[in-house]
Amino acid sequence: MPSPSTNPRQAPRLRRSPPVVAIIGATGAVGRELLGVLERREFPLAELRLYASQRSAGTVLPFRGNDITVAALNDSTFAGVDLALFSAGAKTARQYAPAAVRHGAVVIDNSSAFRMDPAVPLVVPEINPDEIARHSGIIANPNCAAIIALLPLWPLHRRNPIRRAIIATYQAASGAGATAMAELREATRAVLEGRAYPPRVLPHPYAFNLFSHDTPVDPATGYNDEETKVINEARKIFGAPELRIGVTCIRVPVLRAHAMALTIECEHPITADQARAFLSDAPGLRLVDDAERNRFPMPSEATGQDEVLVGRIRQDLSDPSGRSLALFVAGDQLLKGAALNAVQIAERLLP
Amino acid sequence: MPSPSTNPRQAPRLRRSPPVVAIIGATGAVGRELLGVLERREFPLAELRLYASQRSAGTVLPFRGNDITVAALNDSTFAGVDLALFSAGAKTARQYAPAAVRHGAVVIDNSSAFRMDPAVPLVVPEINPDEIARHSGIIANPNCAAIIALLPLWPLHRRNPIRRAIIATYQAASGAGATAMAELREATRAVLEGRAYPPRVLPHPYAFNLFSHDTPVDPATGYNDEETKVINEARKIFGAPELRIGVTCIRVPVLRAHAMALTIECEHPITADQARAFLSDAPGLRLVDDAERNRFPMPSEATGQDEVLVGRIRQDLSDPSGRSLALFVAGDQLLKGAALNAVQIAERLLP
Numbered sequence: 001m002p003s004p005s006t007n008p009r010q011a012p013r014l015r016r017s018p019p020v021v022a023i024i025g026a027t028g029a030v031g032r033e034l035l036g037v038l039e040r041r042e043f044p045l046a047e048l049r050l051y052a053s054q055r056s057a058g059t060v061l062p063f064r065g066n067d068i069t070v071a072a073l074n075d076s077t078f079a080g081v082d083l084a085l086f087s088a089g090a091k092t093a094r095q096y097a098p099a100a101v102r103h104g105a106v107v108i109d110n111s112s113a114f115r116m117d118p119a120v121p122l123v124v125p126e127i128n129p130d131e132i133a134r135h136s137g138i139i140a141n142p143n144c145a146a147i148i149a150l151l152p153l154w155p156l157h158r159r160n161p162i163r164r165a166i167i168a169t170y171q172a173a174s175g176a177g178a179t180a181m182a183e184l185r186e187a188t189r190a191v192l193e194g195r196a197y198p199p200r201v202l203p204h205p206y207a208f209n210l211f212s213h214d215t216p217v218d219p220a221t222g223y224n225d226e227e228t229k230v231i232n233e234a235r236k237i238f239g240a241p242e243l244r245i246g247v248t249c250i251r252v253p254v255l256r257a258h259a260m261a262l263t264i265e266c267e268h269p270i271t272a273d274q275a276r277a278f279l280s281d282a283p284g285l286r287l288v289d290d291a292e293r294n295r296f297p298m299p300s301e302a303t304g305q306d307e308v309l310v311g312r313i314r315q316d317l318s319d320p321s322g323r324s325l326a327l328f329v330a331g332d333q334l335l336k337g338a339a340l341n342a343v344q345i346a347e348r349l350l351p
Numbered sequence: 352m353p354s355p356s357t358n359p360r361q362a363p364r365l366r367r368s369p370p371v372v373a374i375i376g377a378t379g380a381v382g383r384e385l386l387g388v389l390e391r392r393e394f395p396l397a398e399l400r401l402y403a404s405q406r407s408a409g410t411v412l413p414f415r416g417n418d419i420t421v422a423a424l425n426d427s428t429f430a431g432v433d434l435a436l437f438s439a440g441a442k443t444a445r446q447y448a449p450a451a452v453r454h455g456a457v458v459i460d461n462s463s464a465f466r467m468d469p470a471v472p473l474v475v476p477e478i479n480p481d482e483i484a485r486h487s488g489i490i491a492n493p494n495c496a497a498i499i500a501l502l503p504l505w506p507l508h509r510r511n512p513i514r515r516a517i518i519a520t521y522q523a524a525s526g527a528g529a530t531a532m533a534e535l536r537e538a539t540r541a542v543l544e545g546r547a548y549p550p551r552v553l554p555h556p557y558a559f560n561l562f563s564h565d566t567p568v569d570p571a572t573g574y575n576d577e578e579t580k581v582i583n584e585a586r587k588i589f590g591a592p593e594l595r596i597g598v599t600c601i602r603v604p605v606l607r608a609h610a611m612a613l614t615i616e617c618e619h620p621i622t623a624d625q626a627r628a629f630l631s632d633a634p635g636l637r638l639v640d641d642a643e644r645n646r647f648p649m650p651s652e653a654t655g656q657d658e659v660l661v662g663r664i665r666q667d668l669s670d671p672s673g674r675s676l677a678l679f680v681a682g683d684q685l686l687k688g689a690a691l692n693a694v695q696i697a698e699r700l701l702p
Contacts, residue, residue, distance in 0.1 A: 219642060246668055248677060292568075
């Protein structure tokens with residue numbers, strides 16, 4: 001039972017260890033990864049409870065050798081829960097996260113619902129771990145593209161502040177959920193067999209095709225929601241409201257790792273060798289930068305990996321001042337882009 | 352028979368109309384498209400002769416209702432040929448193009464062999480058609496990524512000079528030839544059926560994956576050959592040696608249309624609406640820029656189209672000066688990126 005003295009509004013850490021953990025949205029692509037990451041990282045827990053929509057309730061998921069039956073989410077879900085990992089979309093988060101907090105749980109929310117709330121920390125543990133301590137019950141997990149773009153930029157930014165970044169993304173199906181991953185496979189199978197496949201989950205044909213990110217476009221700026229998230233979340237996570245970002249978010253026919261081409265302008269001149277040195281020992285990153293063998297970050301090698309791969313580090317030839325670099329990165333959208341980052345935050349909440 | 356007075360070193364146009372046309376590399380991905388484009392555009396010709404390597408000789412290809420048998424290329428190939436369309440790689444071009452010219456043919460070469468030769472025009476007919484007249488027997492068809500990037504930039508550049516461009520490409524299999532297209536299909540089929548598929552044509556797994564362009568990387572700059580071509584050819588085609596370009600070339604699992612995210616800085620402020628007006632009536636382009644319906648250029652819609660699609664036109668939010676724009680484009684690599692551009696040049700050579 002929660003005691004008044006462990007109200008998370010006063011205590012930044014979980015009130016109890018090992019905690020009772022609930023996953024909200026357990027049957028989704030990120031939810032299933034959360035189970036895997038908790039198991040693999042031997043996250044200490046007294047009990048794991050799984051929740052999903054009424055439609056998915058009854059699903060049985062394995063965890064540490066046991067079967068856990070997924071229950072339907074409702075207002076009494078959170079009694080006795082110490083840590084609630086939400087991966088169920090912004091609407092569900094807005095509806096249920098406050099109830100979880102009222103019951104004394106700390107919420108780590110994977111949706112966009114609270115990310116830009118000034119009272120809510122938005123955290124990539126390798127970048128701004130100290131933010132965690134100022135939470136009032138809810139901590140937001142950033143957008144997947146933002147995490148994967150920012151992790152390799154941070155070791156550069158903290159030595160030589162980045163003034164401008166131009167980013168083009170190559171985003172995987174998984175960012176649109178398990179049904180989009182299935183659609184990519186089924187649509188591709190259909191094309192190879194000469195059958196028609198009308199798009200169901202995504203707005204455009206996905207087999208051997210790519211398209212601008214399927215979020216609404218702001219008529220005022222021409223930027224879509226995904227791009228706006230990358231810009232706003234980058235500024236908040238870096239604590240750099242003046243950081244200038246241009247970004248184009250594109251969905252490519254890849255299953256679960258995002259890639260990105262990044263061009264950055266720093267405050268002072270910077271060389272590719274300096275950047276390589278800054279990045280080579282940074283947490284959460286792996287340098288894959290073998291020009292001789294033409295081996296650079298690829299989604300196929302980032303898939304299933306905790307590290308974000310970074311390479312193709314070179315002076316940007318379009319800036320003669322020597323202050324600009326180009327890089328290419330790839331990171332697992334479901335791991336560092338979502339589930340792993342959430343669990344890394346949770347680990348820092350353990351008493 | 353060629354007469355001395357029609358030596359192409361003196362005469363910029365073909366010596367005879369309708370001409371005898373030879374396609375060198377007729378069985379390749381671009382070669383087959385050349386046949387299709389000549390047929391569809393009713394290119395006037397007295398005879399069409401098809402050549403390929405010894406290995407592909409004997410292949411029969413249909414043209415205007417007739418079957419043409421592909422012959423093996425040799426030094427006597429060019430007797431009586433007025434126009435030689437080369438799509439057989441740089442080595443073959445270097446070996447045979449001079450012989451074709453000696454026989455009085457005009458060569459349009461799709462390889463990189465002569466592109467940066469100051470004596471050889473490098474032509475996109477919508478951009479620098481006047482260059483054609485200064486040829487001495489060889490005209491170079493630009494790199495496919497360069498053509499598709501430059502066509503939508505030209506209508507902007509000639510009104511408001513572009514000073515800097517940052518480009519990220521999403522390049523299709525077709526750029527690596529018909530065997531790479533087959534590999535993409537076969538590798539994808541294997542993955543969907545749970546079979547292993549070791550890469551054969553391309554250096555990395557291609558199914559549901561992407562990778563940095565498979566050309567050698569210059570150790571001095573970190574840029575690969577494809578990127579270097581885009582930079583150098585852009586400057587030559589635009590006649591703008593001072594144009595600054597940063598580019599990242601990525602191979603994506605798409606069959607035959609390249610896409611690109613372009614960010615440009617112009618000399619003077621420019622708005623998205625101005626750019627849209629400049630682009631809407633430019634030759635060779637089609638505006639696909641429907642923010643409300645989230646409909647923008649896609650490889651699936653560029654495939655088989657003569658026009659390069661351009662959209663997502665918006666102010667680049669990373670440049671507060673108002674001089675920068677972002678765009679997204681898609682163009683058929685085998686058509687405007689290769690065969691169509693070559694035939695458009697050829698059309699301007701007709702007497």
